[in-house]
Amino acid sequence: MNWVILIIAGLFEVGFASCLGKAKISTGNTAVAWYAGFFVCLTISMVLLVKATQTLPIGTAYAVWTGVGAVGTVLMGIIFFNEPADFWRLFFITTLIASIVGLKAMSAH
Template structure:
């Protein structure tokens, strides 16, 4: 169950990073709304990460959490913010995904 919490925490990390990106693009009340979304997603992500680390090793949990956040944020950047999808970006994101799967596979929990 804590792996599910960890995956959801990683997805909320993607959400708070995405809110930062949108907040940067806007002004006024819209920026405040994206800022509120950032704070809400950040809080949920941290609480779920805390819950997951109650039974998972902190090193594994943190690496998986940041990995999900990094991969997801790059994908959102490519799909939503029109960032480049270069060959090397895709190769390194694929390597990161393989590393996350590897950490899950060797974890004793």
């Protein structure tokens, strides 16, 4: 169950990074709303990360959390922010996903 919590925490990391991206290109009340979304996602992500690390090794949990966040944020950038999706970028995202899966497979929990 804590692996599921950890993945959800990583998805909220994607949420707070995406909110920052949207806030950067917004003004006025819209920017304030994106910053509020950032703080909500950040808080939820951190609370879930703390919960997951109560039973998972901190090094593995942190690496998976940041990996899920990194992969998700890059994919959000490609899909919603028109960032490039060239071969090498996708190749390295794939290797990052393989590393996350490998950490999960090698974990004793």
